[in-house]
Amino acid sequence: MTRLNYDAARDAFAEWGVDADAAIKQLADIPISMHCWQGDDVVGFEQSEGGSAGGIQITGNYPGRARTAAELRADLEFAYGKIPGKHRLNLHASYLDTDETPARDELDYHHFASWVDWAKDNGLGLDFNPTFFGHPKVDENLTLSHPDKDIRNFWIRHGQCCRAIAAKFGEELGSPCVNNIWVPDGYKDTPIDRLAARERLESAIDEMIAQPYDAAHMLDAVEAKLFGIGVEACTVGSHEFYMGYAIRKGTLLCLDMGHFHPTENVADKLSSVSQSVKEILLHVSRPMRWDSDHVILLNDDILAMAQELVFGNLLPRTHIGLDFFDATIARTSSWVIGTRNMQKALLRALLMPQAELKSIEEKLDFTQRFLMTEELKDLPYGVIWDEFCARNNVPTGKALIADLNSYQASVAPRG
Template identity: 70%
Template sequence: MPGEGDVTNNYDLAREAFAGWGVDTDAAITALSAVPISVHCWQGDDVGGFERKSGTSGGGIQATGNHPGRARNPDELRADLDFAFAQIPGRHRLNLHACYLDTAEQPDRDEIEYRHFASWVDWAKENGLGLDFNPTFFAHAKADDNLTLSHPDAGIRDFWIEHGRRCREIAAAMGRELGSAAVNNIWVPDGSKDTPVDRMAARRRLEASLDAMFAETFQKSELIDAVESKLFGIGVESMTVGSHEFYLGYAIRKGTALCLDMGHFHPTESVADKLSAVALSVEDILLHVSRPVRWDSDHVVLLNDDLLAMAQELVFADLLPRTRIGLDFFDATISRTAAWVVGVRNMQKALLRAFLLPQARLKALEARLDYTARLVLTEEARDLPFAAVWAEYCARAEVPVGEALLGRLEAYQAAVSGRG
């Protein structure tokens, strides 16, 4: 395993190599350290949550596998997160779903209050983390038809509207307490398994429910509302009420953030390509980073071409100040803590690579239509020593790389494998 001196020597050589391309590696590390990633709580327990309720529908959401060590309560989940964050350089956020309340009470979804999540805020303060939030519109008896805010029954719609209202209040309170605006992201499973005959009625109901839910105004310094589309899901294969076009229009009209989930589009679509397109019409973007395999199957994020393209678009289009980056995958076939660590670090590696590209030079070549030079430099840049810069960033943050990281992940997994 390389020692401290090896890391320093490798970084010195890498810094010189990048300088030859007009790139400042120290500036790239500084830029990366300022980008928080919102880590999703639901990877830690397979999207189970900590409610005491009955309900049969998962809203098309399913984690596969039964790897030992699943968190069974908020304390175990926080312990797992503490470990994961300790392996990740930088300061980040936690993305919390409403079903992860921490209370001995048994409130229904339309009865939850900030106090049911106060322990999460205390923990975030202690660890210097921000919090984001999500209403949970699935895995509940009143979502068993895969219809919530667009349900034909006004009583069921009112139940979910109230849930959404309370979640916005909770998220805003979190933002106030932590001094960092919480993103409250709306995703609903609503749709139809077979071909509907009245799409318009369902979408009008969804729009009216959203309007009612968003009626109260909060300071943007406390709360950022976001809406998230989906292509299809289990049980809603023929039509999702909240399609990309529906929410794109809604976000533009209503001024909410638009969430782009990498798994919620056709496999041949590039979500990276959508960023600059929607950025011309919406002020804020929420990005859910995932890895679909054939469909929205939420695999652990790899450092692949899709992720590299996404990161490069965020950096080259100067969209990072307007974009909140969150992860959204759940895999119960492997260590859940390792999945968090690998996913976040890969997102960071992709951003670092984008910061280390000769952006101005490449843009100048494109502007004068010199596509040959653009192609040559883009391909040659792949051979630059990115790994040495990443190792230096991790060394400065005192987090492990390579075999040392694997050793820590395996040791922690062995310690939690006895959970029932």
């Protein structure tokens, strides 16, 4: 895209009172936490315990899955090289990098130290997640709410280990590590005593997060879910459960776009929960039915989410993470396109005449609001995006597609 085209596009936005250069500058400062588990189909690198199960399902067997931490990091480096800006990596506890075979309640920082060294070398922040699935002690889809105290204690210890690891991540990297707690707990058929299960879950989380850590190093988040396979009748950690918990206990609340009814507008929840919690964690995905976690498209749901973040001034209080895994297409391409679509949505929101639109709405001039929002759709957003990519030395269009295809061909022999 030529400079002349950008200048013309910048002038087009200026006619609406929008500073395109300022929008580009602001977008460059918004980190996206890209999830490691897209790269290997949520298998992880544990040597003593099997692959994922208990609430996680992957569809497809596209060639090129990362089989080791080294392969995963190589894939990630390629992907980050095609994504403008500086970002973060969201790491699960099952992605330890060690020849040792620790149990999950014995995990230690040194099992992940190579990830920190790599993050430093690549200028990335790290976020973390305890892995409450894919383990023999996920008994009937129950962990922290299990009636057996020994099983609960095992998972409490796992969570405690992960919080200590996350705090060390944050200390080493000089950036708070968001430690997100999600458990698959629930019942396939209608339970008799939902309250008892939720009381056990709350007590277990209380014990797990009792140790205080510096918020400059680690932030706790809790994540709800509507239902999953095997827990269709009742999810113990429901949205209401965790929203109340986050408000009362001061944790972050994680809103995963796939964890609600398909017809719910998750973007609409942002302004509501922001009035009751200090900070929000987002897991951005594309639910086609329930929690199907398809790769992000630049669709209405994502555009609405970005607009809520920008117009509600929620970006300083929101940690944007991704959560999709699709093994029917190239995994690196999924990362790159999904992350860039989140950025494109944010850029579109930043390129809207926010003050004027708010003023019109306050005057209840819905005709003018309608006219403006429709006409704004015709502005040359793509030219501004191309300029942003050019300033960050990353390709667009056919050049990007060629790079993605070339890399996929190089990793396809992995099988």
